[in-house]
Amino acid sequence: MAMTITEKILARHAGKEEVHAGEFVTVTPDFIFGNELGTGLAIEGREELLQKRGIFDTSRVAVIPDHFTPNKDITSAELSKTVREFVRRYHVGHYFEVGRMGIEHVILHEKGLVVSGDVIVGADSHSCTYGALGAFSTGVGSTDFFALLISGQLWFSVPETIKVVLKGKLSKWVTAKDVVLYLVGLLGADGARYKALEFHGDGVRSIPLSGRFTICNMAIEAGAKNAVFPADELTIAYQKGRAQRQPVYYEADADAVYCDVIEIDLTSLKPQLSCPHRPDNVKPFAEAVAGKNLPVDQVFIGSCINGRIEDLREAAGILKDRVVHPDTRLIVTPGSQEVYLQAVEEGLVQIFIKAGAVVSTPTCGACIGGHMGVLAGGERCVSTTNRNFRGRMGHYDSEVYLSGVPVAAASAVLGRIALPEELQP
Amino acid sequence: MSELVFTGTVRRLGDFVDTDAILPAKYLNLTTPEALAAHVLENHAPDFRKILHAGDILVAGRNFGCGSSREHAPLALKGSGVACVIAESFARIFFRNSINLGLPVVELADAGQLAEGHTVRVDCGAGLVSDETSGKTYKVALFPDFMREILKAGGVIPYIENQR
Numbered sequence: 001m002a003m004t005i006t007e008k009i010l011a012r013h014a015g016k017e018e019v020h021a022g023e024f025v026t027v028t029p030d031f032i033f034g035n036e037l038g039t040g041l042a043i044e045g046r047e048e049l050l051q052k053r054g055i056f057d058t059s060r061v062a063v064i065p066d067h068f069t070p071n072k073d074i075t076s077a078e079l080s081k082t083v084r085e086f087v088r089r090y091h092v093g094h095y096f097e098v099g100r101m102g103i104e105h106v107i108l109h110e111k112g113l114v115v116s117g118d119v120i121v122g123a124d125s126h127s128c129t130y131g132a133l134g135a136f137s138t139g140v141g142s143t144d145f146f147a148l149l150i151s152g153q154l155w156f157s158v159p160e161t162i163k164v165v166l167k168g169k170l171s172k173w174v175t176a177k178d179v180v181l182y183l184v185g186l187l188g189a190d191g192a193r194y195k196a197l198e199f200h201g202d203g204v205r206s207i208p209l210s211g212r213f214t215i216c217n218m219a220i221e222a223g224a225k226n227a228v229f230p231a232d233e234l235t236i237a238y239q240k241g242r243a244q245r246q247p248v249y250y251e252a253d254a255d256a257v258y259c260d261v262i263e264i265d266l267t268s269l270k271p272q273l274s275c276p277h278r279p280d281n282v283k284p285f286a287e288a289v290a291g292k293n294l295p296v297d298q299v300f301i302g303s304c305i306n307g308r309i310e311d312l313r314e315a316a317g318i319l320k321d322r323v324v325h326p327d328t329r330l331i332v333t334p335g336s337q338e339v340y341l342q343a344v345e346e347g348l349v350q351i352f353i354k355a356g357a358v359v360s361t362p363t364c365g366a367c368i369g370g371h372m373g374v375l376a377g378g379e380r381c382v383s384t385t386n387r388n389f390r391g392r393m394g395h396y397d398s399e400v401y402l403s404g405v406p407v408a409a410a411s412a413v414l415g416r417i418a419l420p421e422e423l424q425p
Numbered sequence: 426m427s428e429l430v431f432t433g434t435v436r437r438l439g440d441f442v443d444t445d446a447i448l449p450a451k452y453l454n455l456t457t458p459e460a461l462a463a464h465v466l467e468n469h470a471p472d473f474r475k476i477l478h479a480g481d482i483l484v485a486g487r488n489f490g491c492g493s494s495r496e497h498a499p500l501a502l503k504g505s506g507v508a509c510v511i512a513e514s515f516a517r518i519f520f521r522n523s524i525n526l527g528l529p530v531v532e533l534a535d536a537g538q539l540a541e542g543h544t545v546r547v548d549c550g551a552g553l554v555s556d557e558t559s560g561k562t563y564k565v566a567l568f569p570d571f572m573r574e575i576l577k578a579g580g581v582i583p584y585i586e587n588q589r
Contacts, residue, residue: 041497068453140522143526147582189488190491223488369449370450392468
């Protein structure tokens with residue numbers, strides 16, 4: 001029987017000829033990882049079991065301290081220390097210390113530790129990001145991560161797949177972020193619950209890998225288990241000289257079974273805004289703003305969804321020879337040290353600093369209201385991140401609008417939620 | 426506990442309660458149930474923990490526990506002594522995390538019928554939820570055997586340890 005990409009990858013990793021939606025499978029992932037928070041909780045109180053069992057395969061495990069690092073307070077420093085000691089004691093194969101790190105979902109594909117055809121499981125919900133490579137990639141909690149650490153195995157139900165057909169090509173100032181915001185708005189927060197999203201159509205080719213990572217990253221906001229792009233020449237080119245293992249490319253069978261089909265016309269898509277306080281509360285920009293003056297206290301550009309070099313180039317293109325509005329703070333956080341260095345070498349960091357922005361070390365801090373950009377009560381933020389739940393970036397009474405990079409950068413200059421078209425040339 | 430039967434007072438929540446609402450990210454550097462319980466549901470309603478008592482049954486609407494995979498969220502509920510969570514539906518990762526921690530999570534399409542303050546009896550073995558205040562009883566799906574055993578053991582790690 002015909003299979004989707006997700007079914008093919010899970011079948012291969014379960015040692016079966018074929019599997020189909022609804023079946024339970026036990027798989028051995030090619031790669032697993034956790035950040036300092038998920039890992040810290042995973043190993044809490046389980047030292048004895050860990051000592052007895054050890055780690056199933058240290059070469060397939062990464063630990064990335066990225067959420068509250070550089071440590072935001074003593075409690076976080078103690079947790080980072082505990083996690084670091086665990087990494088050393090059990091010889092975890094891949095550890096990215098402050099100064100050599102990146103946000104987990106930016107650094108793992110950048111370093112080629114995850115590749116096409118993999119099953120990848122991370123102790124973080126945005127682990128669905130790597131589906132962009134044509135992999136099965138999903139997030140779990142800390143106990144599942146611990147079970148994976150000691151056993152190398154985890155059970156899953158094979159998800160049904162929603163086929164998402166992308167047609168045409170995005171217009172100027174419309175980004176991959178707008179595609180996924182639109183999709184999440186269309187599906188709703190549980191529209192893809194327990195399901196896979198699989199992308200098709202001529203529009204796929206027009207979206208570079210950076211944009212595919214952005215799109216897959218936010219699949220969880222529609223409740224999806226995973227999201228997957230078919231591998232093409234762009235995928236192959238991206239992994240060349242980067243992949244640490246041999247990628248395996250899968251494509252869906254022509255007569256694979258889908259539970260639903262959604263078409264998105266990229267050509268006519270307009271910039272989208274996710275309004276407070278739910279990621280799926282998405283409206284076209286024009287409708288969300290509707291001519292209102294919505295002053296912005298803070299703009300954040302970065303995170304695992306929009307912290308790649310392409311995003312920073314886009315922001316710099318708008319901020320060059322312009323300055324941030326006097327009543328607004330702009331925080332730019334490169335997704336990894338490699339992205340940061342490249343931004344320095346390309347002169348992007350000079351543009352940000354001259355514009356009056358702060359450029360920070362890679363961290364998840366601002367996105368989760370942890371540190372490096374926490375909001376006060378009554379403040380409004382335009383953010384290129386993926387969640388705007390109440391209190392997500394700080395005070396219970398702060399509000400967050402999610403957008404693509406062009407809207408964020410234009411809003412920083414104009415001091416209100418704005419489109420790049422509104423800027424003086 | 427081992428029979429998976431709970432009687433408690435209903436504490437109502439709405440649709441789409443996310444894990445940031447259950448346990449704000451700023452507390453993710455805490456790792457014990459007691460420490461996390463001090464902040465439970467703080468981003469849902471800052472004073473919610475004051476009306477939440479050990480043995481209470483949380484009743485929610487659609488997609489409870491959506492968003493972040495933080496297991497700190499169900500652990501905070503467990504640390505607060507929540508006996509069981511009933512919802513119209515659960516987000517995937519939250520459901521898995523709860524079972525793994527031994528926190529019973531019961532899907533009931535009619536969850537909206539269970540009103541704040543009602544006394545409810547949940548019998549996971551029989552697959553029944555009884556609203557003792559209204560006198561109505563609802564059928565719920567039985568847990569697969571392995572999940573019931575995990576819940577009885579108090580989570581998947583004790584379950585694995587008991588097996589050896």
